[in-house]
Structure formats: C-alpha cells, structure tokens
Amino acid sequence: MKITGKEIIALGFKSAKWFPEAIAHINDNALSKDEMIVYLEQFKVETIGLLENPADFKINIKAENELEEINVNSVTKSMEVLMKTPTIVDGAIMPDACPTGASGTIPVGGIVVAKNAIHPGMHSADICCSVMLTDFGDTNPKAVLDAAHSITHFGPGGRDRNTQFRFPADLLAEIEANPFLNNQKCISAARSHLGTQGDGNHFLFVGKSKKTGNTMLITHHGSRGFGANLYSRGMKIAEQFRKELSPKTLKQNAWIPFDTEEGKNYWEALQIIRKWTKKNHEVLHDATLQKLGIQQENRFWNEHNFVFKDGDLFYHAKGATPLDAKFMPDITGPRLIPLNMAEPVLIVEGNTTENNLGFAPHGAGRNVSRTQHRKSKTGTNEEIFATETKGLDIRFFSNEIDITELPTAYKNAATVRNQMDEFGLGEVIDEVLPFGCIMAGNWQKNAPWRNKRRQDKKK
Known part of the structure; x- marks a missing residue:
C-alpha cells in the first residue's frame, strides 16, 4: 500500500x-x-522554549522627569520580555528609546543581537531607514532648499512614469535574481518609489556646517514600498519557522534561521534593499546638484534601522546609529544623528564599548505618542507652527501642517546629547545648524479618499 x-x-x-x-x-x-x-x-524537530534566564541588555538611558520615567519603564519592561527569545545573546537601549507595539516588541532606540538568526519584526517595514549628507560648499541654503523642493516627492505612492528616475540595470538584475524580491509588486514599487521619501518623520533638511560654514543637504527616509514588501514576505516565512521551531516565541519575534536557504536569500534581499535605499538618497541629491549646476564637496551616509552581521551574530538596530565601521562596508565618513527640525543634525564618530555594542542613538525619540502630543497642544495649528518654527524655513509638501512632527513632539534634544556623553555613545565632531526643512505634512487631511467621503456627505 x-x-x-x-x-x-x-x-x-x-x-x-x-x-x-x-x-x-x-x-x-x-x-x-x-x-x-x-x-x-x-x-523530528525538537521545539525550542523561551530562555529561563533572559539575555542581558545594556541600559544607556535614564529618566529626568515623570514623563520620561513612564517611557523608560515601558521600554525596559518590553526589552525584558523580548530578551527571553531563544536566539538572543545581547542587547542595548539608547537615550532616544521609546516603546512601539505590545510588550516584548523591540523598542525604537533598541539593539538586539541574535545568533544565526534574522528577525524581520526587529527591523520592521521601514527597512534601511537612513540619512545621507551632501556638502554643497558655499551655495545659498535657500537655493538648495528651493531646488530640492522642486525635485523631491513626499506622501503615499510613487512617481508617475513621466517623472520616474532611470532605474539601474544592474540593480534590477539583482532584484530579479532574488526569490524574495522577484515579483511584480516588489519590482513595480522599486521603480516608482525611487526618488521618494514617504511620510512620518522622514525629511529633507538644509543647514550650514558649524565648523566650515558650508551648506549641507540631508535626507532621511527608508526603502518605501520596496522594503515593506520584503518585510511582509519575511514575516510570513519567519512565522512558518516559529510554528515549527519555537511556538512559545512571540509572533513579532519570529526568526528566519540564517543557515537555511531562506535565511541566505533573505540576507541577500536585505543587502539589495540597502543598495536601493542608498540609490534613493543619491538620485535626490544628484538631481539637486545638477539643477544648481554645482559639484558636491563631500558626501556620506548611514542607515539606522537595519540588520548588521558580524560573524554568526546579527545586530538588529531598530533606530540606532552604527558607530563601528565593521557594520558598514562602504563607510566613507562620520555618522549623522538628526534631533528635530529646529535642532542641529549631529555629525559624530565613536568607538565600540561593552555598553554601546558599537552604536549611538539615531535621533531624539518621543516620550508620548502622536495622538497624546496632539491632544496636549492648545491653539490653532498655525499658531503652534509659528511658535515652534520661528526663524526657520519649514515646509510641508502637502501644504498641511503636521504638529506631531514639530520640535516639541520629540524628546528634549539637550537631554539626548547629555546622555550620549554620559554613556559614551559617540563624540560630536560637527553640527549642521538648521536653515530649513521639508516634510510630508498631514497629507491625509486632503487625501483623495477623504475628499470623496466629504463630497458624498454633501449629496
């Protein structure tokens, strides 16, 4: 039979x-x-239970008021649950840490080190969120901001066919050769989202170097829909492994074993996403240079939301800036840490210590959610905007103010800088003093589906 x-x-x-x-x-x-x-x-597969003794993690943050104490306690408790995941061997939290998701979810400002395992939930959908700086020399900062404004693209979706950037043939070949990325949805997003910045806290910042007086353009964004598609597929594969290998592990902490075919392919897919995201910065910077008819004097970049490999260890940085050169094979300069639109972007260098695991903060973080911040403000959006952006050229691409991206929505920048010094999280070697900034703004206010609903109600 x-x-x-x-x-x-x-x-x-x-x-x-x-x-x-x-x-x-x-x-x-x-x-x-x-x-x-x-x-x-x-x-037969022996299932793996949670660690009886959670892996240790370093705490590079301290509360200086009641609001921060609530935030730090929440972050710490979430990390304590997360560190029971059986692949985890080390971790750390930075001064800009803030909770996101249910308990046991890696916080923003968190670093988690896993052995022979990639956890898609620990890099989230915004894979390779990163910052790039181009030195425009003695160019007028307003000219740079105006030129960049005419070129960049914020908000949902991508560029239409008439405004798309030419897609690199070699990068397309790599995408088509990877089983995680070779599908029409991924390829379409890769093409149409090239040269776009999305929404949320992503920005285009122009300022002047405190050291040289040169004008600097800095962009901040991730891999857009291209990376989000990989994340979605990665989470599905990780969940399959979780059910088989470690059903007691939280779903958000599922992993793909690196020593599997899926693990190798996923790692390669992450590197392709990284190349695409770097190119996404470059096309915006290069087009701005071309429009102004000038040559760059310098350029460097770093991601701060990614997975970094060192031997059999995978460092998942959910909002943390890599200081150690081993994490970035194409490193060409120091690292960038933005705080908020009214504060300088910090240019930093630093050494790896037992406490920092080779990382620095990635920004200022938040003590409260967007909704809580919105409810805490009084006055009109226009009044709040005028007060918080005085003396700066702040623009919202959608022409709608988003008060949840104004300076007071973030942690106190001086506190973050002081704790960087206290915990040895990088040395500031220069600052880009703010001139102006472009962000998406509240694009949902006049989104097509909202306008249609308003029109339907009038009928």
Whole structure:
C-alpha cells in the first residue's frame, strides 16, 4: 500500500518541505511501518522554549522627569520580555528609546543581537531607514532648499512614469535574481518609489556646517514600498519557522534561521534593499546638484534601522546609529544623528564599548505618542507652527501642517546629547545648524479618499 502525507501527519509530524522526498523514499523502498517510523526519526524537530534566564541588555538611558520615567519603564519592561527569545545573546537601549507595539516588541532606540538568526519584526517595514549628507560648499541654503523642493516627492505612492528616475540595470538584475524580491509588486514599487521619501518623520533638511560654514543637504527616509514588501514576505516565512521551531516565541519575534536557504536569500534581499535605499538618497541629491549646476564637496551616509552581521551574530538596530565601521562596508565618513527640525543634525564618530555594542542613538525619540502630543497642544495649528518654527524655513509638501512632527513632539534634544556623553555613545565632531526643512505634512487631511467621503456627505 502506498503511503501519503496523511499517514505521516498521523504519526505526529507537521506538513513540511521534506514530505515529498520522504514519501517517495518510503514507497520506493516499500518500508514497513516500523521501518518507516525509524526512517522518519531524522525529521523530528525538537521545539525550542523561551530562555529561563533572559539575555542581558545594556541600559544607556535614564529618566529626568515623570514623563520620561513612564517611557523608560515601558521600554525596559518590553526589552525584558523580548530578551527571553531563544536566539538572543545581547542587547542595548539608547537615550532616544521609546516603546512601539505590545510588550516584548523591540523598542525604537533598541539593539538586539541574535545568533544565526534574522528577525524581520526587529527591523520592521521601514527597512534601511537612513540619512545621507551632501556638502554643497558655499551655495545659498535657500537655493538648495528651493531646488530640492522642486525635485523631491513626499506622501503615499510613487512617481508617475513621466517623472520616474532611470532605474539601474544592474540593480534590477539583482532584484530579479532574488526569490524574495522577484515579483511584480516588489519590482513595480522599486521603480516608482525611487526618488521618494514617504511620510512620518522622514525629511529633507538644509543647514550650514558649524565648523566650515558650508551648506549641507540631508535626507532621511527608508526603502518605501520596496522594503515593506520584503518585510511582509519575511514575516510570513519567519512565522512558518516559529510554528515549527519555537511556538512559545512571540509572533513579532519570529526568526528566519540564517543557515537555511531562506535565511541566505533573505540576507541577500536585505543587502539589495540597502543598495536601493542608498540609490534613493543619491538620485535626490544628484538631481539637486545638477539643477544648481554645482559639484558636491563631500558626501556620506548611514542607515539606522537595519540588520548588521558580524560573524554568526546579527545586530538588529531598530533606530540606532552604527558607530563601528565593521557594520558598514562602504563607510566613507562620520555618522549623522538628526534631533528635530529646529535642532542641529549631529555629525559624530565613536568607538565600540561593552555598553554601546558599537552604536549611538539615531535621533531624539518621543516620550508620548502622536495622538497624546496632539491632544496636549492648545491653539490653532498655525499658531503652534509659528511658535515652534520661528526663524526657520519649514515646509510641508502637502501644504498641511503636521504638529506631531514639530520640535516639541520629540524628546528634549539637550537631554539626548547629555546622555550620549554620559554613556559614551559617540563624540560630536560637527553640527549642521538648521536653515530649513521639508516634510510630508498631514497629507491625509486632503487625501483623495477623504475628499470623496466629504463630497458624498454633501449629496
């Protein structure tokens, strides 16, 4: 009698990729039931429980008022739960840390080190969120901001065919060769989202170097829909492994074992996303230079939301700036830490210590959610905007003010800088003093679907 997958499942096995091979072997060799059971022993997987003693993590943050105390306690408790994940060996939290998601979810400003495992939930959908600086020399900062404003693209969706940037053929070939990325949805997003910045806290900042007086353009964004598609597929694969290997692990902390075909392909997909995101910065900077007819004097960049590999250890930085050069193979200069639109962007260098694990903060972070901040403000949006952006050229691409991106929505910048010094999280070697900034703004206020709803109500 020919056996099928039903007989194997009846023996306590879950359907898996090895089923067809095993079924063929059993039938081709006419194994008896006892022989079949012995043969199938090799496919048994011992599930992995949570760590009885959570892995240690370093705390590079301290509360200086009641609001910060609530934030720090929440972040710490979430990390304590997360560090029970069986792949985890080390971790740290930075001064800009703030909670996101349910308990056990990596916080913004968190670093988690896993052995031979990639956790998609620990880099989230905004893979390779990063910052790039181009030195425009003695160019007028308003000219740079105006030129960049005419070129950049904020908000949902991508560019239409008439305004798309030319897509690099070599990058397209890499995308098509990777099983995680070679689908029409990914490729379409990669093409149309090139040269776009999205929404939220992403920005285009222009200012002057405190040291040289040169005008600097800095962009901040991630991998847009291209990266979000990879994240979605990665989470599905990680969940399959979680159910098989460690069902007690929280779903948001599921992982893809690196020593599997899926793990190798996912790692390569992350590197392709990284290349795309760097190119996304470059096309905006280069087009601005071209419009002004000038040459760059310097350029450097760093991601602060990514997975970095060192041997068999995978450093998941959910909003943390890599200081150690081993994390960035193409490093060409110091690192960038933006705080808020009214504060300088910090240019930093630093050494790896036991406390910082080779990282610095990635920004100022938040003590309260956007909703809480919005409710805490009094006055009109215009009044709040005028007060918080006085003396600066602040623009919202949608022409709608988003008060949740104004300076008071973020942690106190001086507190973050002081704690960087206290905990040895990088040395400030220069600052880009603010002139102006462009952000998406509240694009949802006049989004097409909202306008349609308003029109329908009037009928």
